[in-house]
Amino acid sequence: MPKRSPLAPVVALVALVALGGCGGTAEKAPQPSQTVAAKDKKHLLESVKADCMKLKGFKYVAYVPAEKQESEDDKARNLGDYQAMRKHREKYGFGVFAMHVYPKEMGNPAVKPDNPEINPNWKIQTSLSKAQATAYQKAADGCMIEAAKKVLGKTVKSMDDYFNQQNRASDQASARTIDSDPKLIELASAMAGCLKGKGYPIGKTTPTAMSRQGQKVFLAQEDKLGRQQRDDVPDVAPPVKEGEMAMTYAPTLTPEEARPYLNKEIKAALDDLECGKDFYPAFMPKGEAVTQQINEEFGM
Numbered sequence: 001m002p003k004r005s006p007l008a009p010v011v012a013l014v015a016l017v018a019l020g021g022c023g024g025t026a027e028k029a030p031q032p033s034q035t036v037a038a039k040d041k042k043h044l045l046e047s048v049k050a051d052c053m054k055l056k057g058f059k060y061v062a063y064v065p066a067e068k069q070e071s072e073d074d075k076a077r078n079l080g081d082y083q084a085m086r087k088h089r090e091k092y093g094f095g096v097f098a099m100h101v102y103p104k105e106m107g108n109p110a111v112k113p114d115n116p117e118i119n120p121n122w123k124i125q126t127s128l129s130k131a132q133a134t135a136y137q138k139a140a141d142g143c144m145i146e147a148a149k150k151v152l153g154k155t156v157k158s159m160d161d162y163f164n165q166q167n168r169a170s171d172q173a174s175a176r177t178i179d180s181d182p183k184l185i186e187l188a189s190a191m192a193g194c195l196k197g198k199g200y201p202i203g204k205t206t207p208t209a210m211s212r213q214g215q216k217v218f219l220a221q222e223d224k225l226g227r228q229q230r231d232d233v234p235d236v237a238p239p240v241k242e243g244e245m246a247m248t249y250a251p252t253l254t255p256e257e258a259r260p261y262l263n264k265e266i267k268a269a270l271d272d273l274e275c276g277k278d279f280y281p282a283f284m285p286k287g288e289a290v291t292q293q294i295n296e297e298f299g300m
Contacts, residue, residue: 044147045148061121079285173294178286
């Protein structure tokens with residue numbers, strides 16, 4: 001199962017996620033204008049990819065999942081409301097091992113296809129032989145290059161490069177608008193000191209780093225378990241270059257197997273929230289604004 005970016009509540013760069021990006025049913029791609037509305041970019045990207053893959057002899061269904069309607073709790077949590085965040089973390093932690101304990105509820109893409117929101121491209125791609133999958137990925141890279149140019153006006157080298165560019169743009173936007181904010185710097189430093197006092201190891205203490213640090217620990221643990229289950233990837237994740245996203249591998253876990261990990265994650269998430277109760281209301285609106293900006297720019 002693929003992963004997600006630490007910025008968002010718990011996408012990583014495996015072919016299945018990358019190819020099954022965004023769109024409804026396959027149709028002839030429209031000719032995008034120079035000023036495509038941001039909300040239409042994801043649909044246009046998928047239409048261009050679908051037409052391109054068809055020309056290359058591969059089946060690909062343009063798919064954009066229905067936008068989730070935010071509840072009042074969701075809206076409050078996105079603003080850093082303490083009670084809303086606590087209610088969520090008491091059940092889901094940082095949202096890592098909850099993907100295994102509550103697979104359908106959390107939208108785990110590995111759940112069986114009776115889930116109506118399952119991307120149809122998962123079934124297509126998982127049915128391919130190794131040789132077919134390699135050819136499919138090569139074609140998909142070419143189609144991503146074409147779609148990014150036509151719809152976004154961006155030059156990318158591959159599917160991975162598209163996501164790496166997105167990641168770098170996010171880091172740069174965060175550095176400009178979040179990590180340079182004196183008040184957020186002060187609040188992040190106080191949060192780091194509090195967590196150190198509780199025995200948690202802390203690396204960077206920039207506001208963006210502090211917003212991700214708890215989740216990153218459990219994403220790394222999940223990746224370690226995933227690598228142990230496979231014989232085609234290194235047991236230890238290789239270093240990630242600046243601005244690139246890590247390739248991670250989620251394990252196959254039953255809800256019962258995942259529960260002890262989630263219990264530890266919940267405790268850490270609640271400690272993180274207690275130490276960050278002043279930090280998150282100041283950080284979350286700015287973080288959400290950066291995420292929205294980058295998603296619109298890249299048609300995510």
